[in-house]
Amino acid sequence: MHEPILELRNISKAFPGVQALDCVDFDLKPGEIHCLMGENGAGKSTFIKIITGVHAPDAGEIRLKGAPAVFRNPRETQHRGIAAIYQHVTAYPHLTVSENIFMGHEKVTRLTRRIDWSAMHTEAQALLDRLDPSIDARERMGNLSVARQQIVEIAKALSTNAQILIMDEPTAALTHHESDELYRITEDLRDAGVAVIFISHRLEDTWRLADRVTVFRDGRHIGTWPAPELTQNDLVVAMVGREISQMFPKRNVHLGEEVLRVENLSRTGFFRDISFSVHTGEILALTGLVGAGRTEVCESIYGVFPADSGRITVEGREVSITDPVEALEVGIGCLPEDRQHEGLILAWEIGRNITLPSLQTLFRYGWVDEEKERKLAGKLAAKLNVRAPSIFTRAEALSGGNQQKVVVAKILSRTLKVIILDEPTKGVDVGAKAAIYEMIGELAEKGYGIIFVSSEMPEVLGLSDRIVVMKQGRLTAQMDTAAATQEKILHAAMVAETGGAGETGQTSGALHGKA
Numbered sequence: 001m002h003e004p005i006l007e008l009r010n011i012s013k014a015f016p017g018v019q020a021l022d023c024v025d026f027d028l029k030p031g032e033i034h035c036l037m038g039e040n041g042a043g044k045s046t047f048i049k050i051i052t053g054v055h056a057p058d059a060g061e062i063r064l065k066g067a068p069a070v071f072r073n074p075r076e077t078q079h080r081g082i083a084a085i086y087q088h089v090t091a092y093p094h095l096t097v098s099e100n101i102f103m104g105h106e107k108v109t110r111l112t113r114r115i116d117w118s119a120m121h122t123e124a125q126a127l128l129d130r131l132d133p134s135i136d137a138r139e140r141m142g143n144l145s146v147a148r149q150q151i152v153e154i155a156k157a158l159s160t161n162a163q164i165l166i167m168d169e170p171t172a173a174l175t176h177h178e179s180d181e182l183y184r185i186t187e188d189l190r191d192a193g194v195a196v197i198f199i200s201h202r203l204e205d206t207w208r209l210a211d212r213v214t215v216f217r218d219g220r221h222i223g224t225w226p227a228p229e230l231t232q233n234d235l236v237v238a239m240v241g242r243e244i245s246q247m248f249p250k251r252n253v254h255l256g257e258e259v260l261r262v263e264n265l266s267r268t269g270f271f272r273d274i275s276f277s278v279h280t281g282e283i284l285a286l287t288g289l290v291g292a293g294r295t296e297v298c299e300s301i302y303g304v305f306p307a308d309s310g311r312i313t314v315e316g317r318e319v320s321i322t323d324p325v326e327a328l329e330v331g332i333g334c335l336p337e338d339r340q341h342e343g344l345i346l347a348w349e350i351g352r353n354i355t356l357p358s359l360q361t362l363f364r365y366g367w368v369d370e371e372k373e374r375k376l377a378g379k380l381a382a383k384l385n386v387r388a389p390s391i392f393t394r395a396e397a398l399s400g401g402n403q404q405k406v407v408v409a410k411i412l413s414r415t416l417k418v419i420i421l422d423e424p425t426k427g428v429d430v431g432a433k434a435a436i437y438e439m440i441g442e443l444a445e446k447g448y449g450i451i452f453v454s455s456e457m458p459e460v461l462g463l464s465d466r467i468v469v470m471k472q473g474r475l476t477a478q479m480d481t482a483a484a485t486q487e488k489i490l491h492a493a494m495v496a497e498t499g500g501a502g503e504t505g506q507t508s509g510a511l512h513g514k515a
Contacts, residue, residue, distance in 0.1 A: 002029045003066065005195050006051070006082075006164055011060035013046050017389035020046040023060070024221040026214055028164065033186060033196045035206045035227070038216035039239055039429040040401025041387045044199055047216070048166055051197075052084050053077040075104070083157035084166040089149045093142030098124035100141045101156045127155040131185050147178035154185060165189060166197045169400075171205055172426060183208055201429045203232060215239055240431040247434055248462035249441045255465065256280035258316070259449040260332070260418045262301065265310030270296040271473035274310070278418060278449035283440065285464035285481075286453045288493045293473040294453050295337055298420045301451075302334040303327045314417065328357060331417030335407050335424055337453070343407035344395045351377030351391035353406055358413040380409040385435065401428035408439065419443060422453040437463055457486045469493050 004027040013021040021043045028034050038044050049055045050062075053071035062069045064080060071077045091100050098121045107120040124137035132151050141149065150170055157165050167186070171179045186209060190196055198209055206213060210227035215238040222238050260278040265271070271293040278284045286294050300307040303321040312319055319330045327334070336342035344353050354377040355362060362373050377391045384405040388398055395406060404424065411419055421440065425433045440463060444450055454460050460467060467484050469477040469492035477492035 002031065004028055004063075005030045005065055007061075007063040008047075008051070009061045009063075011047070011050060011057045011062075013043075013050060013055060013057050020219050021050075021057075022219045024216065024219070026221070026224075028195045028197060030163070030195050031190055031193045032211040033190050033198050033209045035198045035200065035210040035213045036216070037200065037206065037213060037235065037239055037429075038222075039431045040399035041218075042216040042239075042429075043219040044216055045168075045399065046219075048084065048168060048197075048199070051077070051166065052082060078104075078160050078162075081161060081163040082166070083160055083162035083164070084168065085150060085153040085157065085170060086168045089146065089153060091141045091149055091152070093140070095141055096137065097128070097135060097139050097141055097144070097152050098137045100152055101127065101137075101159050103156075105160065123159070124155065127158050128152070130158070130188075131155055132181070145178075147174050147181065150174075150182065151185065154189075162194065164195045164197070166199070168199045169201065170198075171200060171202060179205075203235065203430070206235070217241060236430055239429065240434075247437065248459070249438050251441050251445060253281040253444050255282050256447065259314065260301075260451075261311075261313045262297075263311040263313075265297065265300060265307045265312070267296060267300055267305065267307045270305075271300075271470070274470075274475050276468050276475070276478065278451060280417075280447045280449055281444050282466065283444050283450040283452050283464045285460045285467045286451055286470065287455065287457075287460050287467060287489060288470035288476075290455065291472075292470040292493065294470055295422055296473075297470070298334060298422050298451065298453060301327070302332060302420060304334075328414060328416075331415070332420070333357070333411045333414060333416040333418070334420040335411055335422060337422040337426065339400075339403050339407050343410070344403060346394070346396035348395060349392045350381060350386065350388055350395055350398070350406055353395050354380050354391070354409045354413055356413075357410055376413060377409075380412055381406070383412070384409050384439065401432040404428050404432070404436070408436070416448065418449045418451065420451045420453070423455070424452070425454070425456070425459065433459075457489060460489065461486065 006028040008026045010023045010025065011021055012023055024043065024047065036044055046055065050057050053073045053076055062071065092103065101124045102120050107116045107123065108114060109116045121137050128135045128137055131154060132148065135148055135151060141152065144152065170182055174182060186196060186198065198205065200206065206227065212224060213227050213230055213235065214224040215222040217239060256279055258277050259280050263275050265274040274297050276284065288294055299305045301312060303323045303326055306322050312321060314330050321327045321330065340346065351374060355373050359368060362368050374391065381391055386405045386409065387402050395403060398406065408424065424436055428436070440450060440452065452464060461481060461484060464481050467479050467481055467489065468475060469489055471493055479488065
Protein backbone atom coordinates (compact mmCIF):
# COMPACT_ATOMS: atom_id res chain seq x y z
CA MET A 1 0.00 0.00 0.00
CA HIS A 2 1.28 3.49 -0.84
CA GLU A 3 2.70 5.60 1.96
CA PRO A 4 0.79 8.87 2.54
CA ILE A 5 1.84 11.82 0.43
CA LEU A 6 0.35 14.17 3.05
CA GLU A 7 -0.14 13.62 6.79
CA LEU A 8 -1.58 15.93 9.44
CA ARG A 9 -1.42 14.85 13.08
CA ASN A 10 -3.05 16.45 16.13
CA ILE A 11 -3.82 19.68 14.26
CA SER A 12 -5.52 22.37 16.36
CA LYS A 13 -6.62 25.89 15.47
CA ALA A 14 -8.59 28.43 17.51
CA PHE A 15 -10.08 31.80 16.68
CA PRO A 16 -11.57 34.28 19.20
CA GLY A 17 -14.45 32.44 20.83
CA VAL A 18 -14.21 29.37 18.56
CA GLN A 19 -12.13 26.18 18.67
CA ALA A 20 -12.21 25.49 14.94
CA LEU A 21 -10.04 22.34 15.04
CA ASP A 22 -9.24 20.16 18.02
CA CYS A 23 -6.44 17.59 17.58
CA VAL A 24 -7.60 16.31 14.18
CA ASP A 25 -5.78 13.67 12.11
CA PHE A 26 -5.82 13.16 8.35
CA ASP A 27 -3.71 11.39 5.75
CA LEU A 28 -3.83 11.31 1.96
CA LYS A 29 -2.32 8.68 -0.33
CA PRO A 30 -1.13 9.09 -3.93
CA GLY A 31 -3.74 8.17 -6.52
CA GLU A 32 -6.75 8.21 -4.18
CA ILE A 33 -9.88 10.32 -3.83
CA HIS A 34 -10.35 11.03 -0.13
CA CYS A 35 -13.70 12.66 0.67
CA LEU A 36 -13.79 15.02 3.65
CA MET A 37 -17.29 15.46 5.03
CA GLY A 38 -19.01 17.15 7.94
CA GLU A 39 -21.71 19.63 8.81
CA ASN A 40 -21.22 23.34 8.25
CA GLY A 41 -19.00 24.56 11.05
CA ALA A 42 -17.30 21.17 11.43
CA GLY A 43 -13.89 22.70 10.66
CA LYS A 44 -13.42 21.60 7.02
CA SER A 45 -12.72 25.10 5.67
CA THR A 46 -10.20 25.88 8.40
CA PHE A 47 -8.51 22.54 7.79
CA ILE A 48 -8.16 23.24 4.08
CA LYS A 49 -6.79 26.73 4.77
CA ILE A 50 -4.09 25.15 6.94
CA ILE A 51 -3.12 22.76 4.13
CA THR A 52 -2.98 25.64 1.62
CA GLY A 53 -0.97 27.94 3.90
CA VAL A 54 -3.69 30.51 4.57
CA HIS A 55 -3.65 29.72 8.32
CA ALA A 56 -0.88 28.31 10.49
CA PRO A 57 -1.96 25.63 12.99
CA ASP A 58 -1.69 26.40 16.69
CA ALA A 59 -0.45 22.87 17.35
CA GLY A 60 0.24 19.65 15.48
CA GLU A 61 2.51 18.35 12.76
CA ILE A 62 2.31 18.35 8.95
CA ARG A 63 4.35 15.91 6.87
CA LEU A 64 4.66 16.09 3.08
CA LYS A 65 6.13 13.04 1.33
CA GLY A 66 7.31 11.75 4.70
CA ALA A 67 9.20 14.91 5.71
CA PRO A 68 8.10 17.60 8.20
CA ALA A 69 6.59 20.59 6.41
CA VAL A 70 5.59 24.15 7.27
CA PHE A 71 3.26 25.98 4.88
CA ARG A 72 3.72 29.73 5.30
CA ASN A 73 1.53 31.01 2.46
CA PRO A 74 -0.50 29.78 -0.55
CA ARG A 75 2.29 30.51 -3.04
CA GLU A 76 4.67 28.28 -1.10
CA THR A 77 2.17 25.40 -1.02
CA GLN A 78 1.61 25.81 -4.76
CA HIS A 79 5.35 25.46 -5.39
CA ARG A 80 5.29 22.29 -3.32
CA GLY A 81 2.59 20.69 -5.47
CA ILE A 82 -0.65 21.55 -3.65
CA ALA A 83 -3.53 23.31 -5.42
CA ALA A 84 -7.11 24.09 -4.42
CA ILE A 85 -10.31 24.60 -6.41
CA TYR A 86 -13.14 26.31 -4.59
CA GLN A 87 -16.93 26.28 -4.95
CA HIS A 88 -16.92 29.95 -5.96
CA VAL A 89 -14.44 30.18 -8.82
CA THR A 90 -11.83 32.90 -8.26
CA ALA A 91 -11.23 33.82 -11.88
CA TYR A 92 -10.49 36.94 -13.90
CA PRO A 93 -13.52 37.09 -16.22
CA HIS A 94 -12.11 39.71 -18.61
CA LEU A 95 -8.89 37.78 -19.25
CA THR A 96 -8.46 34.77 -21.52
CA VAL A 97 -8.51 31.19 -20.34
CA SER A 98 -4.74 31.00 -20.96
CA GLU A 99 -4.09 34.07 -18.85
CA ASN A 100 -6.18 32.62 -16.02
CA ILE A 101 -4.35 29.29 -16.17
CA PHE A 102 -0.88 30.85 -15.98
CA MET A 103 -1.71 33.77 -13.68
CA GLY A 104 1.23 34.13 -11.28
CA HIS A 105 3.52 31.80 -13.22
CA GLU A 106 3.39 33.20 -16.76
CA LYS A 107 5.50 31.80 -19.57
CA VAL A 108 8.29 34.25 -20.53
CA THR A 109 10.90 34.26 -23.28
CA ARG A 110 14.44 33.43 -22.20
CA LEU A 111 16.14 36.50 -23.69
CA THR A 112 13.67 39.39 -23.37
CA ARG A 113 11.78 38.06 -20.29
CA ARG A 114 8.55 39.14 -21.94
CA ILE A 115 5.40 37.04 -21.86
CA ASP A 116 5.55 34.30 -24.48
CA TRP A 117 1.91 34.41 -25.58
CA SER A 118 2.28 31.70 -28.19
CA ALA A 119 3.85 29.20 -25.79
CA MET A 120 1.30 30.05 -23.11
CA HIS A 121 -1.69 29.51 -25.42
CA THR A 122 -0.19 26.28 -26.79
CA GLU A 123 0.51 24.78 -23.37
CA ALA A 124 -2.85 25.93 -21.99
CA GLN A 125 -4.67 24.28 -24.90
CA ALA A 126 -2.71 21.07 -24.36
CA LEU A 127 -3.81 21.01 -20.71
CA LEU A 128 -7.43 21.70 -21.69
CA ASP A 129 -7.39 18.97 -24.32
CA ARG A 130 -6.73 16.46 -21.51
CA LEU A 131 -9.85 17.66 -19.69
CA ASP A 132 -12.34 19.16 -22.17
CA PRO A 133 -11.15 19.75 -25.76
CA SER A 134 -14.17 21.97 -26.47
CA ILE A 135 -12.70 24.80 -24.35
CA ASP A 136 -10.65 27.32 -26.37
CA ALA A 137 -7.60 28.64 -24.52
CA ARG A 138 -8.08 32.06 -26.18
CA GLU A 139 -11.72 32.40 -25.05
CA ARG A 140 -12.57 34.97 -22.39
CA MET A 141 -13.03 33.32 -19.02
CA GLY A 142 -16.26 35.25 -18.36
CA ASN A 143 -17.90 33.64 -21.42
CA LEU A 144 -17.65 30.14 -19.91
CA SER A 145 -20.22 28.38 -17.75
CA VAL A 146 -19.43 27.74 -14.08
CA ALA A 147 -18.72 24.08 -14.90
CA ARG A 148 -16.20 24.99 -17.59
CA GLN A 149 -14.59 27.61 -15.37
CA GLN A 150 -13.99 24.86 -12.82
CA ILE A 151 -12.35 22.75 -15.52
CA VAL A 152 -10.08 25.71 -16.26
CA GLU A 153 -9.22 25.85 -12.55
CA ILE A 154 -8.24 22.17 -12.73
CA ALA A 155 -6.06 22.95 -15.77
CA LYS A 156 -4.46 25.75 -13.74
CA ALA A 157 -3.63 23.26 -10.99
CA LEU A 158 -2.11 20.87 -13.55
CA SER A 159 -0.02 23.74 -14.97
CA THR A 160 1.76 23.96 -11.60
CA ASN A 161 2.40 20.18 -11.62
CA ALA A 162 0.10 19.73 -8.63
CA GLN A 163 0.34 16.30 -7.00
CA ILE A 164 -2.32 17.12 -4.41
CA LEU A 165 -5.60 18.64 -5.57
CA ILE A 166 -8.19 19.97 -3.11
CA MET A 167 -11.72 20.30 -4.53
CA ASP A 168 -14.06 22.25 -2.23
CA GLU A 169 -17.76 21.73 -3.07
CA PRO A 170 -17.07 21.62 -6.83
CA THR A 171 -20.48 20.14 -7.75
CA ALA A 172 -22.63 22.55 -5.71
CA ALA A 173 -23.54 24.76 -8.69
CA LEU A 174 -23.48 22.07 -11.41
CA THR A 175 -26.21 20.17 -13.20
CA HIS A 176 -26.24 16.35 -13.05
CA HIS A 177 -24.64 16.15 -16.51
CA GLU A 178 -21.93 18.65 -15.55
CA SER A 179 -21.32 16.74 -12.30
CA ASP A 180 -20.88 13.51 -14.28
CA GLU A 181 -18.26 15.24 -16.44
CA LEU A 182 -16.44 16.48 -13.33
CA TYR A 183 -16.54 12.95 -11.88
CA ARG A 184 -14.88 11.63 -15.04
CA ILE A 185 -12.12 14.23 -14.91
CA THR A 186 -11.53 13.62 -11.19
CA GLU A 187 -11.28 9.87 -11.70
CA ASP A 188 -8.84 10.40 -14.60
CA LEU A 189 -6.65 12.55 -12.35
CA ARG A 190 -6.71 9.86 -9.66
CA ASP A 191 -5.74 7.22 -12.21
CA ALA A 192 -2.82 9.45 -13.26
CA GLY A 193 -1.53 9.43 -9.67
CA VAL A 194 -2.89 12.75 -8.40
CA ALA A 195 -4.10 12.65 -4.79
CA VAL A 196 -7.50 14.34 -4.42
CA ILE A 197 -9.20 15.75 -1.32
CA PHE A 198 -12.86 16.07 -2.31
CA ILE A 199 -15.13 18.09 0.00
CA SER A 200 -18.86 17.82 -0.56
CA HIS A 201 -22.23 17.88 1.16
CA ARG A 202 -23.74 15.67 -1.53
CA LEU A 203 -23.85 12.02 -0.53
CA GLU A 204 -24.01 11.00 -4.19
CA ASP A 205 -20.56 12.56 -4.73
CA THR A 206 -19.16 10.36 -1.99
CA TRP A 207 -20.71 7.12 -3.26
CA ARG A 208 -19.54 7.83 -6.81
CA LEU A 209 -15.98 8.97 -6.15
CA ALA A 210 -14.56 8.18 -2.73
CA ASP A 211 -11.88 5.59 -1.99
CA ARG A 212 -11.90 6.68 1.65
CA VAL A 213 -14.09 9.03 3.71
CA THR A 214 -13.12 11.15 6.70
CA VAL A 215 -15.73 12.89 8.83
CA PHE A 216 -15.20 15.96 11.03
CA ARG A 217 -17.75 17.09 13.61
CA ASP A 218 -17.47 20.20 15.80
CA GLY A 219 -13.80 20.57 14.94
CA ARG A 220 -12.93 16.97 15.83
CA HIS A 221 -11.92 13.96 13.77
CA ILE A 222 -14.75 11.42 14.09
CA GLY A 223 -13.28 8.70 11.89
CA THR A 224 -11.86 7.54 8.57
CA TRP A 225 -13.33 4.57 6.67
CA PRO A 226 -12.99 2.84 3.29
CA ALA A 227 -15.99 4.12 1.31
CA PRO A 228 -17.42 0.65 0.49
CA GLU A 229 -17.76 -0.09 4.23
CA LEU A 230 -20.05 2.90 4.90
CA THR A 231 -23.82 2.95 4.63
CA GLN A 232 -25.74 6.18 4.19
CA ASN A 233 -27.04 5.89 7.75
CA ASP A 234 -23.48 5.37 9.08
CA LEU A 235 -22.33 8.51 7.33
CA VAL A 236 -25.24 10.64 8.53
CA VAL A 237 -24.76 9.49 12.14
CA ALA A 238 -21.03 10.25 11.94
CA MET A 239 -21.67 13.75 10.55
CA VAL A 240 -24.64 14.75 12.70
CA GLY A 241 -24.08 12.70 15.84
CA ARG A 242 -27.55 11.17 15.72
CA GLU A 243 -29.85 9.32 13.35
CA ILE A 244 -32.16 11.41 11.21
CA SER A 245 -35.08 9.02 11.11
CA GLN A 246 -37.41 11.34 9.24
CA MET A 247 -35.60 13.57 6.75
CA PHE A 248 -38.85 14.94 5.36
CA PRO A 249 -41.22 15.64 8.28
CA LYS A 250 -44.78 14.45 7.84
CA ARG A 251 -47.33 17.26 8.00
CA ASN A 252 -51.02 17.19 8.63
CA VAL A 253 -51.95 20.46 6.96
CA HIS A 254 -55.32 21.34 5.52
CA LEU A 255 -54.77 23.49 2.46
CA GLY A 256 -56.68 26.72 2.79
CA GLU A 257 -57.76 29.47 0.46
CA GLU A 258 -55.75 30.55 -2.54
CA VAL A 259 -53.14 33.07 -1.41
CA LEU A 260 -51.23 33.65 -4.67
CA ARG A 261 -52.17 33.31 -8.31
CA VAL A 262 -49.85 33.86 -11.26
CA GLU A 263 -51.54 34.12 -14.68
CA ASN A 264 -49.77 34.17 -18.05
CA LEU A 265 -46.66 35.78 -16.58
CA SER A 266 -44.08 36.56 -19.27
CA ARG A 267 -40.69 38.26 -19.45
CA THR A 268 -39.11 38.57 -22.89
CA GLY A 269 -36.10 36.32 -23.34
CA PHE A 270 -36.61 34.45 -20.07
CA PHE A 271 -40.06 32.84 -19.71
CA ARG A 272 -43.54 32.95 -21.25
CA ASP A 273 -47.13 32.25 -20.17
CA ILE A 274 -46.41 30.92 -16.69
CA SER A 275 -49.57 30.21 -14.67
CA PHE A 276 -49.99 28.52 -11.28
CA SER A 277 -51.52 29.12 -7.88
CA VAL A 278 -50.50 28.59 -4.24
CA HIS A 279 -52.80 28.03 -1.26
CA THR A 280 -52.25 28.68 2.42
CA GLY A 281 -50.40 25.78 4.01
CA GLU A 282 -49.22 24.49 0.63
CA ILE A 283 -45.66 23.76 -0.46
CA LEU A 284 -45.47 24.16 -4.24
CA ALA A 285 -42.23 22.82 -5.75
CA LEU A 286 -40.95 24.66 -8.83
CA THR A 287 -38.40 22.45 -10.57
CA GLY A 288 -36.62 21.83 -13.85
CA LEU A 289 -33.06 21.78 -15.13
CA VAL A 290 -30.67 24.66 -14.48
CA GLY A 291 -31.54 27.41 -16.97
CA ALA A 292 -35.23 26.46 -17.19
CA GLY A 293 -36.28 29.90 -15.94
CA ARG A 294 -37.33 29.01 -12.39
CA THR A 295 -35.27 31.69 -10.68
CA GLU A 296 -36.34 34.30 -13.23
CA VAL A 297 -40.02 33.59 -12.52
CA CYS A 298 -39.40 34.00 -8.81
CA GLU A 299 -37.50 37.24 -9.39
CA SER A 300 -40.46 38.65 -11.32
CA ILE A 301 -42.98 37.66 -8.64
CA TYR A 302 -40.72 39.33 -6.06
CA GLY A 303 -40.23 42.44 -8.21
CA VAL A 304 -36.48 42.16 -8.81
CA PHE A 305 -37.07 42.10 -12.57
CA PRO A 306 -40.79 42.79 -13.15
CA ALA A 307 -42.60 40.75 -15.79
CA ASP A 308 -43.55 42.31 -19.13
CA SER A 309 -47.08 40.94 -19.00
CA GLY A 310 -49.41 38.78 -16.94
CA ARG A 311 -51.25 39.12 -13.65
CA ILE A 312 -50.32 38.47 -10.02
CA THR A 313 -53.05 38.32 -7.39
CA VAL A 314 -52.58 38.03 -3.62
CA GLU A 315 -55.61 36.82 -1.66
CA GLY A 316 -57.82 37.56 -4.68
CA ARG A 317 -56.58 41.12 -5.15
CA GLU A 318 -54.50 41.99 -8.22
CA VAL A 319 -51.21 43.63 -7.27
CA SER A 320 -48.57 45.53 -9.20
CA ILE A 321 -45.07 44.65 -7.99
CA THR A 322 -42.21 46.66 -9.46
CA ASP A 323 -39.59 46.14 -6.73
CA PRO A 324 -38.96 43.93 -3.65
CA VAL A 325 -40.20 46.62 -1.25
CA GLU A 326 -43.65 46.45 -2.86
CA ALA A 327 -43.49 42.64 -2.74
CA LEU A 328 -42.83 42.73 1.00
CA GLU A 329 -45.66 45.21 1.50
CA VAL A 330 -48.19 42.84 -0.10
CA GLY A 331 -46.80 39.90 1.88
CA ILE A 332 -44.33 38.17 -0.47
CA GLY A 333 -40.80 37.34 0.73
CA CYS A 334 -37.94 35.67 -1.09
CA LEU A 335 -34.81 33.75 -0.17
CA PRO A 336 -32.53 34.16 -3.24
CA GLU A 337 -30.43 31.36 -4.71
CA ASP A 338 -27.16 33.32 -4.41
CA ARG A 339 -27.05 33.98 -0.68
CA GLN A 340 -23.64 35.66 -0.71
CA HIS A 341 -24.34 38.29 -3.36
CA GLU A 342 -28.11 38.71 -3.11
CA GLY A 343 -29.14 37.46 0.32
CA LEU A 344 -26.59 39.00 2.68
CA ILE A 345 -24.47 42.06 3.28
CA LEU A 346 -21.38 40.09 4.22
CA ALA A 347 -19.60 42.95 5.98
CA TRP A 348 -22.58 43.48 8.29
CA GLU A 349 -23.25 41.75 11.58
CA ILE A 350 -25.60 38.76 11.68
CA GLY A 351 -28.19 40.73 13.67
CA ARG A 352 -28.30 43.65 11.25
CA ASN A 353 -28.71 41.27 8.32
CA ILE A 354 -31.62 39.50 10.02
CA THR A 355 -33.54 42.66 10.87
CA LEU A 356 -32.94 44.50 7.59
CA PRO A 357 -36.37 43.67 6.02
CA SER A 358 -38.23 44.77 9.16
CA LEU A 359 -36.44 47.99 10.11
CA GLN A 360 -39.59 50.09 9.77
CA THR A 361 -41.17 48.08 12.59
CA LEU A 362 -38.22 48.80 14.88
CA PHE A 363 -38.26 52.62 14.77
CA ARG A 364 -38.87 54.56 17.94
CA TYR A 365 -38.94 58.38 17.87
CA GLY A 366 -37.19 58.32 14.49
CA TRP A 367 -34.38 56.00 15.60
CA VAL A 368 -33.95 52.23 15.46
CA ASP A 369 -34.74 50.70 18.85
CA GLU A 370 -31.49 48.74 19.19
CA GLU A 371 -32.65 46.70 22.18
CA LYS A 372 -35.74 45.57 20.30
CA GLU A 373 -33.61 44.84 17.24
CA ARG A 374 -31.17 42.71 19.27
CA LYS A 375 -34.01 40.73 20.84
CA LEU A 376 -35.61 40.01 17.46
CA ALA A 377 -32.30 39.02 15.83
CA GLY A 378 -31.27 36.87 18.80
CA LYS A 379 -34.61 35.07 18.89
CA LEU A 380 -34.53 34.22 15.19
CA ALA A 381 -30.83 33.26 15.21
CA ALA A 382 -31.51 30.89 18.12
CA LYS A 383 -34.63 29.46 16.44
CA LEU A 384 -32.58 28.47 13.38
CA ASN A 385 -29.54 27.41 15.44
CA VAL A 386 -27.13 29.82 13.73
CA ARG A 387 -23.67 28.75 14.90
CA ALA A 388 -21.70 31.91 15.71
CA PRO A 389 -20.11 33.51 18.78
CA SER A 390 -22.85 36.18 18.82
CA ILE A 391 -25.28 38.12 16.64
CA PHE A 392 -22.53 40.73 16.33
CA THR A 393 -20.35 38.35 14.30
CA ARG A 394 -19.99 39.44 10.66
CA ALA A 395 -21.89 37.33 8.15
CA GLU A 396 -18.73 36.82 6.08
CA ALA A 397 -17.20 34.84 8.97
CA LEU A 398 -19.92 32.17 8.87
CA SER A 399 -19.89 28.86 7.06
CA GLY A 400 -22.14 28.53 4.02
CA GLY A 401 -24.86 26.64 5.89
CA ASN A 402 -24.98 29.21 8.67
CA GLN A 403 -25.14 32.02 6.13
CA GLN A 404 -28.16 30.26 4.65
CA LYS A 405 -29.80 30.12 8.07
CA VAL A 406 -29.31 33.88 8.47
CA VAL A 407 -31.04 34.51 5.12
CA VAL A 408 -33.96 32.36 6.24
CA ALA A 409 -34.08 34.30 9.53
CA LYS A 410 -34.36 37.51 7.50
CA ILE A 411 -37.54 36.22 5.89
CA LEU A 412 -39.03 35.26 9.25
CA SER A 413 -38.40 38.75 10.65
CA ARG A 414 -41.23 40.08 8.51
CA THR A 415 -44.96 39.19 8.56
CA LEU A 416 -45.62 37.51 5.22
CA LYS A 417 -48.22 35.45 3.36
CA VAL A 418 -46.10 33.87 0.61
CA ILE A 419 -42.47 32.78 0.96
CA ILE A 420 -40.30 31.97 -2.07
CA LEU A 421 -37.35 29.69 -1.27
CA ASP A 422 -34.92 29.44 -4.19
CA GLU A 423 -32.63 26.40 -3.67
CA PRO A 424 -32.64 26.83 0.14
CA THR A 425 -30.54 23.70 0.76
CA LYS A 426 -27.87 24.45 -1.85
CA GLY A 427 -24.40 23.92 -0.41
CA VAL A 428 -25.52 22.90 3.09
CA ASP A 429 -24.85 19.67 4.96
CA VAL A 430 -27.29 16.88 5.72
CA GLY A 431 -27.98 18.08 9.26
CA ALA A 432 -28.71 21.62 8.10
CA LYS A 433 -30.90 20.23 5.32
CA ALA A 434 -33.01 18.32 7.82
CA ALA A 435 -33.37 21.50 9.92
CA ILE A 436 -34.41 23.54 6.85
CA TYR A 437 -36.96 20.89 5.82
CA GLU A 438 -38.43 20.94 9.32
CA MET A 439 -38.60 24.75 9.23
CA ILE A 440 -40.36 24.71 5.85
CA GLY A 441 -42.90 22.23 7.22
CA GLU A 442 -43.50 24.46 10.24
CA LEU A 443 -44.03 27.49 8.00
CA ALA A 444 -46.64 25.56 6.00
CA GLU A 445 -48.37 24.50 9.21
CA LYS A 446 -48.58 28.17 10.22
CA GLY A 447 -50.46 28.92 7.00
CA TYR A 448 -47.79 30.38 4.75
CA GLY A 449 -47.94 29.62 1.05
CA ILE A 450 -44.53 28.26 0.04
CA ILE A 451 -42.89 28.28 -3.40
CA PHE A 452 -39.95 25.90 -3.15
CA VAL A 453 -37.41 25.93 -6.00
CA SER A 454 -35.15 22.89 -6.15
CA SER A 455 -33.17 20.71 -8.57
CA GLU A 456 -32.95 17.76 -6.16
CA MET A 457 -35.62 15.18 -6.89
CA PRO A 458 -35.69 13.56 -3.40
CA GLU A 459 -36.55 16.84 -1.70
CA VAL A 460 -39.02 17.86 -4.41
CA LEU A 461 -40.89 14.57 -3.96
CA GLY A 462 -40.42 14.39 -0.20
CA LEU A 463 -41.40 17.93 0.78
CA SER A 464 -43.96 19.32 -1.65
CA ASP A 465 -47.73 19.00 -2.03
CA ARG A 466 -47.75 19.91 -5.71
CA ILE A 467 -45.07 20.17 -8.40
CA VAL A 468 -44.67 22.60 -11.31
CA VAL A 469 -42.03 21.68 -13.93
CA MET A 470 -40.37 24.14 -16.31
CA LYS A 471 -38.25 23.72 -19.41
CA GLN A 472 -36.66 26.52 -21.49
CA GLY A 473 -38.82 29.23 -19.96
CA ARG A 474 -42.11 27.39 -20.39
CA LEU A 475 -44.28 25.41 -17.99
CA THR A 476 -44.44 21.76 -19.09
CA ALA A 477 -46.22 19.99 -16.23
CA GLN A 478 -48.24 20.42 -13.05
CA MET A 479 -48.91 17.39 -10.88
CA ASP A 480 -49.87 16.38 -7.37
CA THR A 481 -46.89 14.92 -5.55
CA ALA A 482 -48.87 11.77 -4.74
CA ALA A 483 -49.04 11.03 -8.47
CA ALA A 484 -45.51 12.17 -9.29
CA THR A 485 -42.39 10.07 -9.88
CA GLN A 486 -38.83 11.08 -10.59
CA GLU A 487 -39.21 9.69 -14.11
CA LYS A 488 -42.29 11.84 -14.81
CA ILE A 489 -40.59 14.97 -13.52
CA LEU A 490 -37.39 14.38 -15.51
CA HIS A 491 -39.42 13.62 -18.64
CA ALA A 492 -41.25 16.94 -18.28
CA ALA A 493 -37.97 18.77 -17.59
CA MET A 494 -35.99 17.23 -20.44
CA VAL A 495 -38.25 15.73 -23.10
CA ALA A 496 -41.76 17.19 -22.95
CA GLU A 497 -42.65 19.84 -25.52
CA THR A 498 -42.56 23.34 -24.11
CA GLY A 499 -45.86 25.11 -23.88
CA GLY A 500 -48.74 25.65 -21.49
CA ALA A 501 -49.48 22.84 -19.05
CA GLY A 502 -52.87 21.74 -17.96
CA GLU A 503 -54.20 21.08 -14.52
CA THR A 504 -52.82 18.66 -11.96
CA GLY A 505 -51.08 15.66 -13.51
CA GLN A 506 -51.16 17.07 -17.06
CA THR A 507 -48.42 18.18 -19.39
CA SER A 508 -48.45 19.64 -22.84
CA GLY A 509 -46.15 17.05 -24.33
CA ALA A 510 -45.92 13.28 -24.54
CA LEU A 511 -45.92 12.77 -20.79
CA HIS A 512 -49.47 11.45 -20.67
CA GLY A 513 -49.57 7.86 -19.58
CA LYS A 514 -45.78 7.51 -19.36
CA ALA A 515 -43.57 7.03 -16.32
